[in-house]
Amino acid sequence: MIARPRSPRARLIAALDTADADRAAALAAALAPECGLLKVGLELFAAEGPAGAARVAAAGAPVFLDLKLHDIPNTVAGAVRAVLPLRPAMLTVHAAGGAAMVAAAREAAERGAGADRPAILAVTVLTSLDAAALAATGVAGGPVQQVLRLARLALEAGADGLVCSPREAARIRDAEGGAPLLVVPGVRPAGAAAGDQARVATPEEAVRAGADWIVLGRPITGAADPAAAARAIAEALGA
Numbered sequence: 239m240i241a242r243p244r245s246p247r248a249r250l251i252a253a254l255d256t257a258d259a260d261r262a263a264a265l266a267a268a269l270a271p272e273c274g275l276l277k278v279g280l281e282l283f284a285a286e287g288p289a290g291a292a293r294v295a296a297a298g299a300p301v302f303l304d305l306k307l308h309d310i311p312n313t314v315a316g317a318v319r320a321v322l323p324l325r326p327a328m329l330t331v332h333a334a335g336g337a338a339m340v341a342a343a344r345e346a347a348e349r350g351a352g353a354d355r356p357a358i359l360a361v362t363v364l365t366s367l368d369a370a371a372l373a374a375t376g377v378a379g380g381p382v383q384q385v386l387r388l389a390r391l392a393l394e395a396g397a398d399g400l401v402c403s404p405r406e407a408a409r410i411r412d413a414e415g416g417a418p419l420l421v422v423p424g425v426r427p428a429g430a431a432a433g434d435q436a437r438v439a440t441p442e443e444a445v446r447a448g449a450d451w452i453v454l455g456r457p458i459t460g461a462a463d464p465a466a467a468a469r470a471i472a473e474a475l476g477a
């Protein structure tokens with residue numbers, strides 16, 4: 239399983255959100271030397287399938303397969319088995335799928351790949367949801383409470399780590415300690431547009447709050463020079 243990052247550059251995960259495999263491959267080639275991992279998400283996977291992910295992996299950096307699996311345990315276990323040949327370093331499931339589903343994902347990964355398995359990360363509360371949007375889904379108590387509740391559930395069920403916003407990272411560290419891997423999207427360099435992200439902070443704030451890895455998409459891929467944008471973020475973290 240993937241080890242914690244040892245340098246500012248290694249902390250950086252570039253999200254390659256595009257439906258175009260040629261563009262994803264070009265971004266991957268430019269960004270592999272500048273980042274710890276390259277993230278393949280729903281957009282590329284829905285458009286190009288495992289072949290799209292394989293083109294990103296060909297750039298040489300470990301791949302974070304951010305599929306946010308959320309289904310009955312048997313189906314999630316099958317999906318985990320199906321993506322193992324891509325050898326992802328990280329794979330996401332939704333904590334809201336419940337303890338049995340998270341446990342099924344972990345077991346399928348272990349059985350299929352042994353020590354070489356991907357880290358199973360549980361997404362807590364999407365960073366695009368503010369308190370009002372979360373309340374509208376029927377969840378009372380606000381994002382922090384819900385993140386902490388889902389974090390405990392997922393870790394007890396066998397998740398290796400969590401996906402949360404930078405706003406909850408420190409609270410998770412207080413509650414769960416240093417062991418869980420913490421992957422944090424909703425990160426914006428000072429002055430960058432938040433877009434649809436609701437719970438955001440800067441890269442430096444996210445790392446100070448306890449993030450192991452930070453995920454940035456549009457601030458990197460939307461830049462005129464994505465490699466330079468990634469380098470600037472790593473430099474701000476002390477590279």
Ligand SMILES: O=c1ccn([C@@H]2O[C@H](COP(=O)(O)O)[C@@H](O)[C@H]2O)c(=O)[nH]1
Nearest residue numbers: 253279363364365423424453454455456
């Ligand atoms: O709660 C979550 C979980 C995953 N993501 C993913 O991270 C990137 C963020 O992209 P930006 O362009 O930097 O906003 C994207 O791929 C999401 O699917 C997230 O944002 N929030």
